[in-house]
Amino acid sequence: xxxxxxxxxxxxxxxxxxxxxxxxxxxxxxxxxxxxxxxxxxxxxxxxxxxxxxxxxxxxxxxxxxxxxxxxxxxxxxxxxxxxxxxxxxxxxxxxxxxxxxxxxxxxxxxxxxxxxxxxxxxxxxxxxxxxxxxxxxxxxxxxxxxxxx
Numbered sequence: 001x002x003x004x005x006x007x008x009x010x011x012x013x014x015x016x017x018x019x020x021x022x023x024x025x026x027x028x029x030x031x032x033x034x035x036x037x038x039x040x041x042x043x044x045x046x047x048x049x050x051x052x053x054x055x056x057x058x059x060x061x062x063x064x065x066x067x068x069x070x071x072x073x074x075x076x077x078x079x080x081x082x083x084x085x086x087x088x089x090x091x092x093x094x095x096x097x098x099x100x101x102x103x104x105x106x107x108x109x110x111x112x113x114x115x116x117x118x119x120x121x122x123x124x125x126x127x128x129x130x131x132x133x134x135x136x137x138x139x140x141x142x143x144x145x146x147x148x149x150x
Contacts, residue, residue: 001029001040008033049095050102061103063092070112073127077120087115 001011008031015028025042049061067088074084091111095103109131116124128143 003031003034003036004038005036006031006034046096047101051108052102052104054105058102061095063088066091066108066112069127070116070123073116073123074120077123079120079123083119087119091115 002009003011010032011029012032013027014030014037017026018024019026019041023043027040027042028037029040030037050058051061052058067084070084070087091108094111095108098107113124113128113131116127125144
């Protein structure tokens with residue numbers, strides 16, 4: 001690691017700590033030439049995932065977009081935030097485990113629907129009504145009957 005003060009290449013690690021989210025390692029380093037200390041952060045360089053929308057447009061994967069959608073579906077429901085965050089973590093892990101870096105938005109929607117079905121039936125119906133674009137009351141009613149049969 002190059003010293004930011006004198007540009008010398010030899011430094012030693014004085015202290016190493018994991019950050020709160022455990023995805024980043026913080027290191028205090030000391031330059032062996034000038035003796036000054038500085039901090040570096042190490043994290044995994046994640047590969048960018050591209051989401052392919054229904055209309056063919058592409059956009060970068062945004063974890064917060066999934067979380068906002070689930071939070072909106074769970075609004076005014078007694079669902080702990082930890083449960084929602086865990087669901088988002090699991091969905092993101094599933095997306096990142098795919099063999100391709102271009103993921104259809106339909107896959108993400110289906111993953112969210114499966115998670116919400118397990119978490120809360122009302123949140124599931126709310127999300128499904130937007131995601132599946134129920135055209136009329138009949139399509140909404142059909143989905144509700146399928147849910148009630150299980």
